[in-house]
Amino acid sequence: MKILCVAEKNSIAKEVTNILSGGSSRTRDSSYKFVKNYDFTYNFPRLGQCQVTMTAVSGHILGTDFGPEYAWGRCPPGRLFDAPLVTKVAADKDKRSQKIHDNIVKESRNADKLMIWTDCDREGEHIGWEIMHIALLKNPRLNHLGTWRAQFSHLEPAHIVAAARDPKLLDMRLVEAVECRKEFDLRVGLSFTRLLTNVYKSRGLVGDKEVVSYGTCQFPTLSFVVDRYLRVKNFTPEPFWLLNVVVERNGQKVPFTWSRGNIFDKAFVAIIYTQLLRAPNDAKITHVGTSPTSHYRPFPLTTVELQKCCSLFFKMSAKRALDAAELLYTAGFISYPRTETDRFPANMDLLSYVNKQKQDAKWGAYALKLADSGAFRQPRAGKHDDKAHPPIYPVKYTKLDTLKPDQQKVYEFVVRRYLACCSDDARGFKSTVNMEWCKEQFSATGVQVTERNYLDVYIYQLWQSSQLLPDFQQGQAANIHSAKVKEGKTSPPEYMTERELISLMDVNGIGTDATIAEHIDKIIQRNYISRRKMGTKEVFIPTSLGVALIQAFDAILKDRISMSKPFLRRALEGLLQKIARGEITRQDVVNQLLPMYKEAFTETNRMSSLLADTFTETNRRISENT
Template sequence: MKLVISEKPSVAQSIAAVIGAKQRGGGYLEGGGYLVSWCLGHLAELAEADTYDKKYAKWRREDLPILPESWRFTVGKDKWKQFDILRTLIRRDDISEVINACDAGREGELIFRTVYCMAGCTKPMKRLWISSMEDEAIRQGFADLKPGRDYDGLHQSALCRSKADWLVGINATRLFSVLYHRTLNVGRVMSPTLALIVQREAEIFAFHPEPFYTVNLACGGFTATGDKLKAKPEAEAIAAACKDRAATVGAVERKEKSEKPPALYDLTTLQRDANRLLGYTAQQTLDYLQSLYEKKLCTYPRTDSRFLTNDMEGTVPALTSVATAICGTDAPEPLNAGQVCDSAKVSDHHAVVPTSAAGKADVSALPAGEREILRLVSRQLLCAVSEPHRYAETAVTLDCARHGFAAKGKTVLVPGWKAYLQEQADKPLPELEEGRNISVTAVSVKEGKTSPPKHYTEDTLLSAMETAGAKDMPEDTERKGLGTPATRAAILEKLVTTGFVERKKAKKTVSLIPSQVGVSLVTVLPEQLQSPLLTAEWENRLKQVERGELEPDAFMDGIAGMLRELVRTYAPLKGAEVLFPSGREVVGKCPRCGGDVTESKKGFFCENSDCRFGLWKDNKFFASKKKTLTKAVAAALLKDGRVRLTGCYSEKTGKTYDATVILEDTGERVNFRLDFGKEMKKLGEL
């Protein structure tokens, strides 16, 4: 028997139906010489820090950096049952081979290998590597199973990625949270992405708009515009000079141009278009596309390629027919299948396209989000196999009252791929001859302002993540940018859920705006944790690990070395309490530094990170007298340095008494003493 392990139950069912495993078991399917079971995403993940040492349950700077010598994995509480099923199946004597049918990518490899290793398995391993969940693709995949060892590099790359994220997340998050007295999530990719957003907002804030003025001539069927002018009186003077005057045509230049069809979609370009055109978040688009993949209507989603392989050229006409049916339009003529096929530009998976099965599906019955994504993918295929968009652009210069003006017009010659887009065509200019006089029907002065940079949307941020650091890296670098197509959506969602970034809608556009705490975090982060270039270099090194060009230990040593240096040298910024206000009610002023003292679960503490002043609620002085250090008592001590208490318990006599408690702060520790003087009776009692 052969054991097939997929990533999800739905995928297992699709595979089982094709290979004849139709008999249901407990957590698996059986038949045709196969057992088919599944993971539930990541069944096992890297263990928490306190698994290595119980002292790590508390966050302390002196314990950093935490660098495990031998890594441990743990199974989630809600996933133990399925893990036990897989472990039992793997260890069965009649299982001769284990087939990895998890998603054909870095994370899918990690999900399978972790279970394989934790189960102590040494049986032969094969790899199912497919880009579509169609029955025929599954059959071909099983006919061409790959040796598992061919993907050892991919597994090592995935493991390094997981460990690096754990190390940076655990150590940097604890370091900055302890130093600034609030939870500050820091991530290997998340923090540089946040830095991009914060930098953009800083550019917008620093921008000072400048007014400018243009003189416009209405010339019948078109408008000619003059140069931008800084002074309004100058523009008004030109307008006055042109009033009731004719304009003379100067140069007329006509050029024929063409725009190549776009390439097919990879995940990132699809997410960008879906955000710009449909308003979907990157995560929504990935979720819709993943569902279409599992329904056999689209090919594998987490791809970074925008081409098909050369051997797929013969299938392009049939796929185009599917796309025309989905979009309700005609097929392009001629159909250029070859221009979307280039094996040299395909890595692990080819571009996202609809499957042949999508042509038989009832698209109208799909959920709205999936339907729109399927149509977008289909439309992109139609555009990609179409002719170039060809047009003639005419540029004209005019002279009016010895002032220059210009106008442009566009005439479509061949719509080509743009026939599938609902774009408003530019107006053509009328036929114009050099030296001809044209009547000016109206003259106007238009005021404008220089525009600041635009807030990031998910569309533009994904583009920035994709190219971050690229200019400073060698041209032959294979993987550039922040994160991968598979991980970018999750990074954006985490920035929002952790409160560092907010989605704000204005009209139809949803912008990504950093919160106050997000800006503050970037302010205190050192360069190495917010540098897109460094993180992009790490992504490239992970690709080198995958190809066997870099040892995994060398990659991990670089991460560990950076964290050792960070913990050793980083000093908190002075005055950072202004950057990270707690939002808690102020109980009083600190007697040491004058900062705000606020209440927390364990006492009343100064919010100045450089000051150690605090009044602990469980201190022995008040406990011995069976009194509680309440907020009112703390406020009086901070304001007057003393407070009158009634009913204090005497450990010697067992009786109660009234006294005044006096606060004495040495600058290093807080002490209390009692005063029974008569002058204290004048104070009010609490």
């Protein structure tokens, strides 16, 4: 029997080959230089000894487009809402897709079975379907039932062997969901992009080579930055007043906080302040207490959390962090780095991965303590599960100095985060002292950390004991050292940072783990937003074009659906998940949602002069400001 195996990328094909063949395989070139064909034999349970060829694609091979009669300029943009879709081999400049396509046709000709080894997520399932579709062109045996689907989520040998021995079928519901997404992104993206570009260009508002694009992910992303920018710009600071009281005890000066906090009425604070000053000996300690407090260990690691942490701890951009993680994954050191899951499956042997870290010079002693002296704890379980991949964890040990600098940081972080997850919470005590002075309440607090636990390995987080409070006694008079009225000002929100933008996109389902960083780059290229240094921080500021686009869309569609808010994309995502669960069909979704987009298009087209006017107006306002 001959089996053709196809992975999503060459590095996976190579690694799976290594595992299944026990290291003895023959390598042949394919028509595409970054994809190899690996030949070996393997014993499949129901088939016996088989001749296996393992090859790969490089992401999607087929693309969805419109026919030539719907090219830019050949038809009104609105026609793209009902123009027929054409699926064909993607046209890329080095003919990569065509070469990969040809390799699959050739290698599948004599195969008895096709086995799909793409990533186990929605897009991976769709790529698997593309591969099957291509293989079926010249080999009728490789239909849906002749095609196996290997399910795996990391490259540990035992796991890969298990996947090879227990193949499933392709899940066509996932394939349908992806087809649906592609249809919406294409119809809406191209029609609005052509409309916007035509309008701005005909008024001479953008350069000849420029494109004013609309994308279902680009605009919600832009909208987050614009909303924040306007909130900062429109902010008016308000003054407030508060009381600062310092009590002296055993020679130690202890600041107390006023329970009323910041007050916006100056006269009110002044009245109370006068009362206090009239009765300097009236202050009394009313309560002294100590209660346990803790810092929870972190949740298991997701992609977005990885990107946020790398941005915060190492000042590494989302793109760089993911690139480093990807390399660590293909080298077999960490599990698949694109996951939304923040809970480990119940049956996973978590302790075995702790054991593998015992040998390290920096964190080995901690791992040893976790594993061998009963300090190991089952990690907390978050609420997210993508049903495809577990949280990111260190699969295999490696010495840091074998890795490149970015990978060192990311690997060390993944390990420390994992060990922290498997540790106990940090514990301590919080002491509170309450004081009453002329019926006003004040309090002072102190923290004592007694058990550091996970903090010892998760060195990125600080929790330290504060200065010890002196020995106050309940009922005792308090010796006021000083009392002052302080004036403050409310401060505006900060401009959007990359870390916050990633969070917002993630929460609202804008883009995927792998594309969030790209959407941000795209709207920078389009001159909708720009990066700017503010002190030590880097923030995003929208351009006048970016502000105008959002404001014009909001004005035109104020009573209809919003093209700039995340609502539509989120609604689509929810419906895609229903398709994936088999509750509705792709056609149901098209019938329900496409008319709403089309209506928004018609209205935008009708009021297109407003788009240009808003831009002219924003430009004028901003140049007046500067």
